[in-house]
Amino acid sequence: MSRLRTLLVGDPTAARIVPPSGFTAVLTIASAAAMAFLAVFAIALQLATGELAARWEAELKGTATVRIPAAEDSEGRADAVLAALKQTPGIVAARRMSDEEQAVLLAPWFGEGIPLDKLRLPTLIEVTETAEGPDLTGLSERLSAEAPGTIYDNHSRWRVPLSDAASRLRQLGGIALFLIGGVTAVTIALAASSALAANGQVIDVLRIVGAKDGWIAAAFTRRFTLRGFFGALAGTFLAMIAVSMIPSGVEAGVLSGLGFDGAEWLLPLLVPFFAAALAFGATWVVAARRLRQDG
Amino acid sequence: MIELDSVAMSYGDRTLFHDVSLSLPNGSFHFLTGPSGAGKTTLLKLCSLELTASEGRVRLLSEDVTGLDRDGIAGFRRKIGIVHQDSRFVDHLTVAENVLLPMSVTGKKSDATQDLSELLGWVGLAHVAERRPPELSGGERQRVALARAIILSPDIILADEPTGNVDWDMSLKLLDLLVELNKLGKTVLCATHDLNLIRHAKPKTTTRVLRIREGKVVQAAAGL
Numbered sequence: 001m002s003r004l005r006t007l008l009v010g011d012p013t014a015a016r017i018v019p020p021s022g023f024t025a026v027l028t029i030a031s032a033a034a035m036a037f038l039a040v041f042a043i044a045l046q047l048a049t050g051e052l053a054a055r056w057e058a059e060l061k062g063t064a065t066v067r068i069p070a071a072e073d074s075e076g077r078a079d080a081v082l083a084a085l086k087q088t089p090g091i092v093a094a095r096r097m098s099d100e101e102q103a104v105l106l107a108p109w110f111g112e113g114i115p116l117d118k119l120r121l122p123t124l125i126e127v128t129e130t131a132e133g134p135d136l137t138g139l140s141e142r143l144s145a146e147a148p149g150t151i152y153d154n155h156s157r158w159r160v161p162l163s164d165a166a167s168r169l170r171q172l173g174g175i176a177l178f179l180i181g182g183v184t185a186v187t188i189a190l191a192a193s194s195a196l197a198a199n200g201q202v203i204d205v206l207r208i209v210g211a212k213d214g215w216i217a218a219a220f221t222r223r224f225t226l227r228g229f230f231g232a233l234a235g236t237f238l239a240m241i242a243v244s245m246i247p248s249g250v251e252a253g254v255l256s257g258l259g260f261d262g263a264e265w266l267l268p269l270l271v272p273f274f275a276a277a278l279a280f281g282a283t284w285v286v287a288a289r290r291l292r293q294d295g
Numbered sequence: 296m297i298e299l300d301s302v303a304m305s306y307g308d309r310t311l312f313h314d315v316s317l318s319l320p321n322g323s324f325h326f327l328t329g330p331s332g333a334g335k336t337t338l339l340k341l342c343s344l345e346l347t348a349s350e351g352r353v354r355l356l357s358e359d360v361t362g363l364d365r366d367g368i369a370g371f372r373r374k375i376g377i378v379h380q381d382s383r384f385v386d387h388l389t390v391a392e393n394v395l396l397p398m399s400v401t402g403k404k405s406d407a408t409q410d411l412s413e414l415l416g417w418v419g420l421a422h423v424a425e426r427r428p429p430e431l432s433g434g435e436r437q438r439v440a441l442a443r444a445i446i447l448s449p450d451i452i453l454a455d456e457p458t459g460n461v462d463w464d465m466s467l468k469l470l471d472l473l474v475e476l477n478k479l480g481k482t483v484l485c486a487t488h489d490l491n492l493i494r495h496a497k498p499k500t501t502t503r504v505l506r507i508r509e510g511k512v513v514q515a516a517a518g519l
Contacts, residue, residue: 014399014400016387016388016392017385017388019387020387201383201385201386202385204383205383205384205385205393205396206385206396206400207369207372208343208345208372208377208379208383209372209373209396209397209400209443210369210370210371210372210373210397210400210401210447211369211396211400212365212366212369212370212400213365213366213369214366215400292365
């Protein structure tokens with residue numbers, strides 16, 4: 001706790017022990033800014049894929065479509081299937097789709113004004129399921145008995161791959177965040193190591209006047225933590241502006257959800273603090289090891 | 296009190312000195328002299344804990360400092376004022392900040408302002424407090440180093456060729472400062488090859504001269 005206090009408050013001279021400018025300063029600030037910029041996009045991607053997966057699930061889950069092949073007695077077969085569906089546990093409602101609705105569904109492939117009465121189209125029934133849903137095996141057997149060739153489609157063929165894809169995207173986002181953190185830590189560690197090597201004279205002077213290794217390490221750690229924080233703050237700020245400029249309202253695709261809503265805008269603000277924590281840890285480890293080696 | 300008990304120092308196969316025993320009482324002023332390469336700097340570095348003896352024991356202020364850990368050494372250095380021939384500084388800090396460094400590392404900064412102005416005035420450098428060390432002359436740098444060495448009021452002052460890079464007038468000024476510190480009760484050990492400086496010190500205070508010769512430390516003759 002006292003080390004943290006020393007780090008945050010410090011005394012003005014201790015804060016200035018590490019030269020305030022130079023290559024390592026630029027490297028630390030620039031890399032922290034770049035990594036924070038990427039991290040904010042990775043977070044946005046994480047949120048977008050999560051929302052996309054939830055939307056796909058919500059749109060497809062709880063509904064099913066029953067398709068009855070065209071036959072001589074289509075009306076009677078449809079009535080029998082409807083009656084069976086309404087008696088089946090796990091089904092809330094079942095409704096035969098009108099010719100107009102079927103025409104809308106076919107329009108993308110056959111165009112407007114399809115002569116439905118001249119086509120042998122299957123009868124479609126829209127089903128709303130309970131959260132638990134029906135016993136699919138038993139229901140399929142029963143529907144086949146009422147009307148051979150009837151198919152009960154609960155959209156899992158579409159839902160599962162989409163859900164898997166969204167899940168993979170989220171995993172990739174997580175891996176990206178992890179890698180960004182790792183690269184940030186390594187870059188700052190290298191910069192800190194370089195700074196320690198370049199400031200051998202400063203360290204010698206500090207030792208002559210009785211500075212303990214912990215005090216010297218804290219001086220370097222404080223400087224690099226602040227550089228990491230302010231670099232990441234700049235990168236985060238720029239990334240938030242960039243994210244806010246991504247056009248919204250695109251109907252399809254992942255990009256439609258790439259952004260932050262409401263309280264989600266607070267999430268990127270954590271990035272500079274994580275960057276500072278990484279810089280603190282990386283610099284402390286490097287400094288402690290280096291000072292021990294210099295002995 | 297600085298005590299060395301059967302101390303030996305070797306670098307690889309080369310033995311610089313061996314079986315050195317000496318005892319410098321509190322408040323004494325000793326010069327350490329000898330030819331170049333005899334081991335004057337090494338002996339001072341043993342006393343400032345910058346080096347560890349190959350054999351024997353070193354006691355400072357009645358404490359055995361042989362085998363101290365790193366933090367222990369750092370803690371002890373606060374009780375010793377050290378002035379090197381080529382005194383080094385944190386070049387991007389001001390003279391005032393450099394002089395205050397020992398207080399910063401010990402967290403004693405709050406009441407330092409008065410001490411600082413008095414100290415810089417005492418070494419005659421009050422006017423350079425806000426300048427950077429690279430802007431100073433050799434003599435000014437040595438006086439800044441002396442001010443930094445004594446700001447924590449150490450009991451022991453170790454000076455390694457403090458006049459090596461300055462002209463004669465400045466050498467005498469530095470000598471006067473060391474003598475003054477000795478009269479305040481500080482134990483001073485000053486390595487120098489400048490016998491004139493030693494002769495000039497004689498009338499000013501009671502000094503003794505130690506000479507390193509052939510790996511041994513011996514008391515120099517009174518006439519020097």
